[in-house]
Amino acid sequence: MNMYPIGKSIQEIKTPALLLDLDKFHWNIKKMFKFAKQVGINVRPHAKTFKSAAICNKLLEAGAIGLMTQKLGEAEALLNAGVLYGDKNILISQELADPGKIERLVGMNVAMGESKVLVAIDNVAAAELLSKAALRWGIKQHVIIELSHGRCGTIPGKPSVDLAKKIVNLKGLKFRGLYGYEGPVNMKLALQRNKLTVDTANMIRDVGIDVEIVSAGSTGTYTVTGTYSGITEIEPGSFVFGVGPEGSGYGFKTVNDVHFKSSLSVLTQIIGCNFSDRVITDAGLKVMSSGFGSPLVRMDGEIIDCDGVSLSEEHGTVLFKERSVLRKKLKWGQKLEFIPSHCCTCVSLHDNLFVIKDKKLAAVWPITTRGKYY
Numbered sequence: 188m189n190m191y192p193i194g195k196s197i198q199e200i201k202t203p204a205l206l207l208d209l210d211k212f213h214w215n216i217k218k219m220f221k222f223a224k225q226v227g228i229n230v231r232p233h234a235k236t237f238k239s240a241a242i243c244n245k246l247l248e249a250g251a252i253g254l255m256t257q258k259l260g261e262a263e264a265l266l267n268a269g270v271l272y273g274d275k276n277i278l279i280s281q282e283l284a285d286p287g288k289i290e291r292l293v294g295m296n297v298a299m300g301e302s303k304v305l306v307a308i309d310n311v312a313a314a315e316l317l318s319k320a321a322l323r324w325g326i327k328q329h330v331i332i333e334l335s336h337g338r339c340g341t342i343p344g345k346p347s348v349d350l351a352k353k354i355v356n357l358k359g360l361k362f363r364g365l366y367g368y369e370g371p372v373n374m375k376l377a378l379q380r381n382k383l384t385v386d387t388a389n390m391i392r393d394v395g396i397d398v399e400i401v402s403a404g405s406t407g408t409y410t411v412t413g414t415y416s417g418i419t420e421i422e423p424g425s426f427v428f429g430v431g432p433e434g435s436g437y438g439f440k441t442v443n444d445v446h447f448k449s450s451l452s453v454l455t456q457i458i459g460c461n462f463s464d465r466v467i468t469d470a471g472l473k474v475m476s477s478g479f480g481s482p483l484v485r486m487d488g489e490i491i492d493c494d495g496v497s498l499s500e501e502h503g504t505v506l507f508k509e510r511s512v513l514r515k516k517l518k519w520g521q522k523l524e525f526i527p528s529h530c531c532t533c534v535s536l537h538d539n540l541f542v543i544k545d546k547k548l549a550a551v552w553p554i555t556t557r558g559k560y561y
């Protein structure tokens with residue numbers, strides 16, 4: 188890590204670089220876990236957003252009951268980085284359809300302990316394959332059903348109950364519950380979806396099957412889902428970065444009026460300064476997805492009022508009106524920050540997160556699950 192200017196000013200960090208404002212990041216974590224404590228809801232942060240073992244550790248320390256990952260490869264990388272201690276576990280929210288991946292998952296539980304990594308399933312074929320693999324090793328694979336609110340998953344109601352019945356009859360599986368991620372939707376729709384999730388959990392209980400986990404929720408819906416009776420845990424991810432007015436990490440439009448602080452940015456340098464209507468920087472699409480619109484631009488800690496940012500592969504062009512006073516203030520070699528419109532797809536493009544405290548580089552956290560999509 189000696190190659191990084193630890194203890195020095197942000198200005199000395201080579202660009203483009205992904206920055207994390209430590210104070211704002213801590214503020215976000217504190218807010219989420221204070222809420223969770225107040226209303227008595229468990230938090231299982233979704234690590235597909237931040238992908239960093241260091242952040243996982245911070246969240247587990249703050250009280251997270253475990254973690255969620257989208258991919259098997261992410262769960263493996265985090266486990267191998269040592270994030271799981273005590274009774275904490277990882278829940279893989281994306282279904283596996285490949286027999287080789289099923290072997291890897293079960294093998295990982297054989298090595299790490301039976302209930303360390305749970306997986307979501309939504310069909311009988313997957314249940315049977317998982318059960319067979321687990322029986323061969325003499326363990327039980329712990330599973331939850333994903334209830335569909337528009338992506339993978341089972342249809343709420345009877346089809347989900349039927350799958351739960353099938354699961355409890357398979358000797359290699361242990362049924363733990365279900366999750367019904369409602370998406371970053373408005374409160375009304377979140378409530379409707381939560382009702383479907385909780386009603387289905389109760390229908391499964393009505394046929395005599397224990398449902399321990401009922402998971403749902405995102406940063407944009409954490410208040411409504413976190414207080415919805417029958418939901419046992421929420422699974423928000425992007426609150427740690429708080430991108431956008433709600434901290435939902437998906438664009439800059441507000442949906443539900445929740446708020447987290449913007450802690451994530453991409454440090455960039457002005458490399459082209461010859462035009463009165465623009466400056467050109469060294470951060471483009473290869474370090475920042477345009478996901479939900481062009482990034483915001485920050486100079487000396489303040490968002491500047493430019494005419495937008497045009498991103499190409501390796502360049503980020505900040506646009507201004509002709510003869511803009513603001514444009515005149517910008518100089519060749521100067522550093523700016525872009526606030527990405529989609530935090531998750533931005534983080535996934537980086538090797539490291541540069542942790543900033545009092546405008547100085549405090550630490551460099553690797554993006555542990557970078558590229559672990561398999």
Ligand SMILES: Cc1ncc(COP(=O)(O)O)c(C=O)c1O
Nearest residue numbers: 233280368405406422423424425
């Ligand atoms: C299954 C699941 N749960 C939780 C989340 C977390 O959402 P957010 O990052 O808005 O908190 C996501 C995000 O896509 C998700 O796919």
